[in-house]
Amino acid sequence: MNASDTQRIVDAVDAGFDAQLRTTRDLVAIPSTRGAEGPCQDMIGDLLRERSYEVDDWRIDLEDLKNLRGYGPIEHDFSRARTVVGTYRPTTSTGKSLILQGHCDVVPAGPLDMWETPPFSPVIKDERMYGRGACDMKSGTIGALYALDAIKAAGLKPTARIHFQSVIEEESTGIGALSTLQRGYRADACFIPEPTGGQMIRSQVGVIWFRVKVRGFPVHVFEAGAGSNAIMAAYHLIHALEKLEIEWNERAKADHHFNDVNHPINFNPGIIKGGDWASSVPAWCDVDCRIAILPGWSVADCQNEILACVAAASRDHRFLSNNPPEVQWSGFLSEGYDLKDSAEPESAFAKAYDAVYGGAVPERAFTALTDTRFYGLNYDIPSLCFGASGAAMHGFNEYVELDSLRKSTKATALFIAEWCGVEKA
Ligand SMILES: [Zn+2]
Structure with missing residues (x-):
């Protein structure tokens, strides 16, 4: 990608950032704890349709998943559980295809009196957004959506197929991610913008x-x-x-x-x-x-x-x-996952990272899990996990740092453009 395309994409992220925060706030305001993710999936479906993605919104049938690698048992009413995928199909297909994935389920808020502001009434103060799921990981999901918007606003369009996936159950079984694979979605790489504090997850439990x-x-x-x-x-x-x-x-x-x-x-x-x-x-x-x-x-x-x-x-x-x-x-x-066979997407991401942060991508071994394992272990789809900084995920007064979100959105947009390729719109 040339320097002027890079600059236009970065500028477009800045130009769209206020709108990105408004959308993030709307998504965080939905109390999408386990079993109650439906309204989030509705909202994501609408956001994808507004942008003319081809939307696939389906009910998950546990019978289809039971025998797949990594399945974990479900004990609650699952009759309304859904997955939403928005697909972008390029006019010319010369680059590499990509799955962008985020989970919309959040963990319970805990005792409300331990929050300074109510968990599902997100507020922005001190350059942070507070709320349950603001960090883990609704800001990342919306960041990926606005990263795609920024490419478009820069007058460019990707030259490879992209699946934008909104899944549930990341916090309890992972079978939302599994359902996308059972449904047949595949790509040359997967990218999950979990809040990793600006580091790449090299290995996870x-x-x-x-x-x-x-x-x-x-x-x-x-x-x-x-x-x-x-x-x-x-x-x-x-x-x-x-x-x-x-x-x-x-x-x-x-x-x-x-x-x-x-x-x-x-x-x-x-x-x-x-x-x-x-x-x-x-x-x-x-x-x-x-x-x-x-x-x-x-x-x-x-x-x-x-x-x-x-x-x-x-x-x-x-x-x-x-x-x-x-x-x-x-x-x-769930099995642990070491990133493997990922030299190509990692080198595309390294360029994106360097353009935004400067230098080499820091890495970490992660003592929690992410959905990346399903793509990597079950289908050899190299699966990168990188995102913003924040704190108190699964705790009280959870927040995401806005400057880190702006940067990770830029890195995501540049990675998409680098990996999928872009042409003039
Ligand atoms: Zn998460």
Whole structure:
């Protein structure tokens, strides 16, 4: 790409940035937690149609996905779950095709009184946009859309097919991304603008979700010794799983990307529910857990280690030894992913990065996951993940830094132009 095209695209991102922020704010204002992503998908569909993309908006059928690599079980009503893809078809096809993907699901906001401003009433202050999903990752999705707009506003058009994908379930199973692949969408590369803090994700962990279900024996507290407290028994199992976390972190020291990352494997008991009454020994306790695994580790082997850990801890517990707990797989069953066979898209991105930030692209090994794994592992589509800076994703007062968003949007636009090629519109 010549210098004047580059400059026109960069200028067009600046010219469109206020509109980009307004659209981002509208998307962040939709409370698209798990199962409630529909209005976001409607909005994205409208934005794509306004821009004359060919829109494919479909309901996800779990039957189609069940046997595919990386599928994770769904426990909630999924009858209205949708994926939206907008396709751009070039008049001349000389460049390389691209998938641009973003997820519109967000994690729950948590106690509202811990937010300074309400999570779904986004506000801009101090050069930041605050709101649940402002950082992870609605600003990235809208950034990719406006990156395409900037190419058009610069008087250019891409010379390769582009699929703009808005998916759900990134935060719990990843099957929104999986559904696009099942539907048949393919490209020469995939780019996901998650908020990576201006770094390229070189390697990322996989994640397993599981639920430990303890069933106790309820009695009145006055004769507590005759019963068995399911909540206390669950603590025993949590402590055992913490030992598994230590063991896996030891094993991680042999990984060539994660060996210098401090504590890459994080175990998290994320939800605990149990008992019915303060004066009854609790008969039940369910603990929903998340643990990471590294690229190359088999999900099935790690599942077996989790089962073995829970079984061993139960054997040396008075009550659990006779009432073994159950383990259910409750979401992610995801492998880790190392970027591979990606020299070509990386070199296109390196040019885009250098033009905006100057210098070489910084990299990181990421201790969370992204949807890139499905494209990379299932279909050998090299899948880059790069985006803006921010903080408090999954926490309180989540925000994205606007200057970083402006820059990452420019880098995205230049990468699209470099990878797909452009011609005069
Ligand atoms: Zn995300």
